[in-house]
Amino acid sequence: MTLRLFDSLTRELRDFVPVVPGKAGIYICGLTTQAPPHLGHVRFAVAFDVLRRWMTRGHGLEVTLVRNVTDIDDKILAKSTDSGEQWFALSYRNEVETAAALTALGVLPPSYEPRATGHVPEMVTLMETLIERGHAYAAQDGSGDVYFDVRSWPAYGELTHQKVDDMVDAEDADPRGKRDPRDFALWKGRKADEPETASWPTPFGTGRPGWHLECSAMARKYLGDTFDIHGGGVDLRFPHHENEMAQSRSAGLGFANYWLHNAWVTMGGEKMSKSLGNSLRVSEVVKSHRPLAVRYYLTAAHYRSMIEFHEGSIEEADTAVERIEGFLHRALPGITTATPTGDEELPAEFRDSMDDDLGVSGALAVIHETVRAGNTALDDGDHEDAATIARTVIAMTDVLGVNPFDPAWSAGDSSGHDALVALDALVQERIRARAHARSARDYETADAIRVELAAAGIALEDTAAGARWSLVRGKGE
Structure with missing residues (x-):
């Protein structure tokens, strides 16, 4: 089976053919550590986590995923000045919170997570190559700035299909010393009002x-001159990814063979951002919602589709998760954690959806259809078949990072499961009392027990195999 991915460069679905057979190298642009992350910030990490899991578990590829940390930039320095906190302290504090947020949402750690400030020598080498090839120049005013000459590279604009003359001026650096206002900064010479700790010596001058x-x-450095996939949010296509492609290819590097971009999380039709005041910090969201439900919410839409956040969005995701959990607890009683063994056979429909540019909506539809089939098997008393189906559900949900039995969701905190076990024991006692009343034709008592449970937010469903119970969202809160 062939994995097909939508390449932003060619604007078409392409069969994925790795540079090295059996392996895949992925680079995704991580967060700039100027502030704690909100839901919109972390969508990219969830989207590419799904890609990584599918490549590994669906296609047996050995994946190297690099997610960088931009720990120095204009905004970090500006916020440091405003707050009085050292720029590197502010950056590290937000880096730690970002890592915690991604862990909370079940995002697997990257193979490597390099910081920009730790790779200045590699940057100097690349600048020297660009200058030697005639694609970059050092400003002649002694500022220490180094710029990429966009007109020296005829293919500039190929990723976003733009012509240079139609582009806006590059605003990533002071225009001092530029040959063309669209030339972008490779290196920024130190300004008098910037801290010395935010500068490094280079042959072109001190700066960052x-x-x-x-x-x-x-x-x-981590993936080689040519690698498989470069990814990130759609807002990075220009100028960031356009500029990366130009400077890398003009330096003689093959760089990325595929470009993948995820869409935004929006509120009121606008991109979720700090500037709009509509952000939802991950550390706060997971206080009021289960991280598993938040992960499901961010995963459920196709990665190239916008997600519109509204009140009740995560509750809807939690309801879907509970349907999966309810079946797994019925089919595998007593089991609290489980991961795929690798022997499970994934349904063809699931594989087809995932191979079609990570069609998670179709994959989730297969999961819920399989859950319904499992519940039917239980109702028919076929517990062996139900257990097999449950293992398939675990394998499929694990690919998407929403396996309810993944130990990551209960790591360091068993209170949620303990509470569920205790609640189940109490409800089962009331279910038995209701069944006894019905067998004695005491329908008044049986109805009273149903009403009692409903008042506590517990719904009963009578099936051929007996009564099932589930929590009704919003009750008892």
């Missing part, structure tokens, strides 16, 4: 790296 140069240098 430009945003675009960082990623080209780090991708090359």
Whole structure:
């Protein structure tokens, strides 16, 4: 079976053919650590986590995933000045919170997570190559700035299908010393009002790296001159990814063979962002919602589709998760954690959906159809078949990072499961009392027990195999 992915460069679905057979190298642009992450920030990490899991578990590829940390830039320095906190302290504090947020949402750790400030030598090497090839120049005013000459590279604009003359001026650096206002900064000479700790010596002058140069240098170091996939949010296509491609390819590197971009999380039709005041910090969201439900919410839509956040979004996701959990607890009583063994056979429909540019909506539809089949098997008393189906459900949900039995969701905190076990024991006692009343034709008592449970937010469903119970969202809160 062939994995097909939508390449932003060619604007078409392409069969994925790795540079090295049996392996895949992925570079994704991580967060700039200027502030704690909100839901919109972390969608990229969830989307590419699904890609990584599917490549590994669906196609047996050995995946190297690099997710960088941009730990120095204009905004970090500006916030440091406003707050009085050292820029590196502010950056590290937000880096730690970002890592915690991604862990909470079940995102697997990257193979490597390089910081920009730790790779200045690699950046200097790349700048020197670009200058030697005639694609970059050091400003002649002594500022220490180094710029990429966009008109020296005829293919500039190929990723976003733009012509240079139609582009806006590059605003990533002071225009001092530029030959063309569209030339972008590879290196930013130190300004008098910037801290000395935010500068590094280079042959061109003391300063700090430009945003675009960082990623080209780090991708090359950890994945080589040519690698498989470069990804990130759709808002990074221009200028960031356009500039990365230009500086890397003009330096003689093959760089990325595929470009993948995920869409935004929006509120009121607008991109979720700090500037709009509509952000939802992950650390706060997981206080009021289960991280598993938040993960399901961010995973359920196709990665290239916008997600519109509204009140009740995560509750809807939680309801879907509970349907899966309810079946797994029925089919595998007493089991609290489980991961795939690798022997499970994934349904063809699931594989087809995932191979079609990570069609998670279709894959989730297969999961819920399988859950319904499992519940039917239980109702028919076929517990062996139900257990097999449950293992298939675990394998499929694990691919998407929403396996309810994944130990990651209960790591360090068993209170949720303990509470569920205790609640089940109490409800089962009331179910038995109701069944006894019905067998004695005491329908008044049986109805009273149903009403009692409903008042506590517990719904009963009578089936051929006996009564099932589930929580009704919003009750008892």
